[in-house]
Amino acid sequence: MSEPDLARNLETLDGYLARFRDTGIRNRIAGADRDGGGGVFQTTSPVDESLICDVARSDAGDVDAAARAAADAFPAWRDMPATERRRILIDVAEAIEARAEEIALCECWDTGQTLRFMSKAALRGAENFRYFAGQVTSARDGQNLPSPTLVNITTRTPIGPVGVITPWNTPFMLSTWKIAPALAAGCTVVHKPAEASPLTARLLVEIAEEAGLPPGVLNVVNGYGEDAGRALTEHALIKAIAFVGESRTGSLITKQGADTLKRVHLELGGKNPVIVFDDADLERALDAVIFMIYSINGERCTSSSRLLVQDTIKEEFEARLVARVNNIKVGHPLDPATEVGPLVTREHFDKVTGYFDIARADGATIAAGGGRMGEEGFYVKPTLFTDATNDMRCAREEIFGPVLTSIPFGTEEEALRIANDTAYGLTGYVWTNDLTRALRVTDRLEAGMIWVNSENVRHLPTPFGGVKASGMGRDGGDWSFEFYMEQKHIGFATGAHKIMRLGAG
Numbered sequence: 001m002s003e004p005d006l007a008r009n010l011e012t013l014d015g016y017l018a019r020f021r022d023t024g025i026r027n028r029i030a031g032a033d034r035d036g037g038g039g040v041f042q043t044t045s046p047v048d049e050s051l052i053c054d055v056a057r058s059d060a061g062d063v064d065a066a067a068r069a070a071a072d073a074f075p076a077w078r079d080m081p082a083t084e085r086r087r088i089l090i091d092v093a094e095a096i097e098a099r100a101e102e103i104a105l106c107e108c109w110d111t112g113q114t115l116r117f118m119s120k121a122a123l124r125g126a127e128n129f130r131y132f133a134g135q136v137t138s139a140r141d142g143q144n145l146p147s148p149t150l151v152n153i154t155t156r157t158p159i160g161p162v163g164v165i166t167p168w169n170t171p172f173m174l175s176t177w178k179i180a181p182a183l184a185a186g187c188t189v190v191h192k193p194a195e196a197s198p199l200t201a202r203l204l205v206e207i208a209e210e211a212g213l214p215p216g217v218l219n220v221v222n223g224y225g226e227d228a229g230r231a232l233t234e235h236a237l238i239k240a241i242a243f244v245g246e247s248r249t250g251s252l253i254t255k256q257g258a259d260t261l262k263r264v265h266l267e268l269g270g271k272n273p274v275i276v277f278d279d280a281d282l283e284r285a286l287d288a289v290i291f292m293i294y295s296i297n298g299e300r301c302t303s304s305s306r307l308l309v310q311d312t313i314k315e316e317f318e319a320r321l322v323a324r325v326n327n328i329k330v331g332h333p334l335d336p337a338t339e340v341g342p343l344v345t346r347e348h349f350d351k352v353t354g355y356f357d358i359a360r361a362d363g364a365t366i367a368a369g370g371g372r373m374g375e376e377g378f379y380v381k382p383t384l385f386t387d388a389t390n391d392m393r394c395a396r397e398e399i400f401g402p403v404l405t406s407i408p409f410g411t412e413e414e415a416l417r418i419a420n421d422t423a424y425g426l427t428g429y430v431w432t433n434d435l436t437r438a439l440r441v442t443d444r445l446e447a448g449m450i451w452v453n454s455e456n457v458r459h460l461p462t463p464f465g466g467v468k469a470s471g472m473g474r475d476g477g478d479w480s481f482e483f484y485m486e487q488k489h490i491g492f493a494t495g496a497h498k499i500m501r502l503g504a505g
Contacts, residue, residue, distance in 0.1 A: 009334040024054035030069035031215025046112035058223035063231035066219040070161035070188040073216030089133035091211040096126040112342035125176035132184035149497040156485040158186030160239040168194035181480035265473035270426030273419040274304035280431035298402035349378035352401035362392040426466035
């Protein structure tokens with residue numbers, strides 16, 4: 001343990017948290033703080049289960065006030081010159097960078113994510129704002145589509161006030177990922193962060209307003225999905241909902257928004273395969289397999305939670321995997337040496353650890369991990385299941401923790417059958433040095449995103465999203481604007497073309 005670094009980080013964090021202990025976290029609506037109509041709830045740290053602060057619990061009245069504030073602010077934000085809107089978003093990016101340490105430390109304490117990953121979260125959030133700020137001037141660009149009698153042009157206009165509902169895993173980065181393109185498009189936003197991780201959503205709205213974002217353009221309502229979330233998805237003034245979270249919740253949101261014909265963008269769960277063929281660079285494949293399931297505490301939708309390893313290398317690869325998994329450093333998230341921290345809540349901890357008995361009962365072997373660490377906090381040993389088959393619950397259900405299930409395969413056809421035999425379709429990872437095999441496999445993998453001989457490397461201009469139960473819609477580049485904007489077609493006659501006459505006798 002890096003004792004001096006940990007002690008310094010804890011002391012710095014205490015200064016940042018003092019304000020939350022004094023005032024709690026209130027809603028932010030139309031540039032003003034507001035108590036929740038449902039009272040308060042408490043947010044605690046998964047590190048030691050201690051109280052962080054009280055948080056406003058929003059009801060339908062709070063959501064209505066936020067939606068009306070977003071609607072009132074929309075015309076001026078929509079009509080603001082693109083260069084001015086671009087300048088504000090760049091100022092937001094710079095302000096995020098200036099408070100990067102505060103964001104990272106608060107996120108670690110609130111979620112259990114480790115500093116080695118969250119130290120970059122604020123910078124990635126700033127990158128999201130800076131990237132989409134650069135796209136502002138072209139967001140409304142259209143096309144010229146001439147026909148024999150018309151000059152047909154297209155343009156885009158922002159859809160209006162939108163709702164953004166974000167999860168508790170890497171909440172700051174994911175919030176910026178949704179909010180930045182919405183603001184760049186000219187939309188106003190009502191943001192409901194996950195109740196388990198409200199700290200950095202509060203920081204984001206403060207940072208944005210201090211950087212010049214007009215009041216009401218970004219509003220934050222805290223609370224639970226059954227109260228604030230449902231009120232947001234059903235509100236008539238909210239034209240679209242961008243949601244990141246569980247597939248079951250995504251289905252509910254779609255139903256709740258149906259009566260108001262709400263547009264929805266759903267980034268949902270995954271049970272993603274990483275296929276390792278025997279001709280792969282096994283050292284690099286091992287690094288990528290470990291990184292994509294045990295980093296971020298395994299709490300990410302793109303994690304490679306199913307290892308499909310060719311039977312000719314299974315014994316060697318799993319043996320090396322066991323040694324590495326047993327060597328992963330689990331500990332305090334503010335210690336820079338820590339690789340895996342505690343899981344986010346007691347409820348989630350119980351869910352993840354419950355799969356240890358489930359896997360044993362189904363016939364899998366716990367080759368590494370399989371238990372909790374310590375008596376305080378929600379720490380879980382990084383876990384590896386072997387001797388698994390794809391019909392076991394540990395291979396079919398999204399565990400969303402530092403738990404990997406290894407399944408052997410013999411042939412390329414078998415690997416594809418196993419990989420696609422899932423309700424999900426978010427990502428896939430393929431390790432092979434055979435280019436033609438890589439082309440065949442990626443063509444047939446049922447996933448929205450696939451990486452070959454690589455871990456997940458996010459590139460903002462590319463489309464991010466899944467198929468099947470992993471969601472609908474795409475983030476990134478122009479795909480984000482397709483969601484937050486409406487297409488408009490205008491046809492100009494180029495001459496006095498013949499118009500059919502009715503009723504002329």
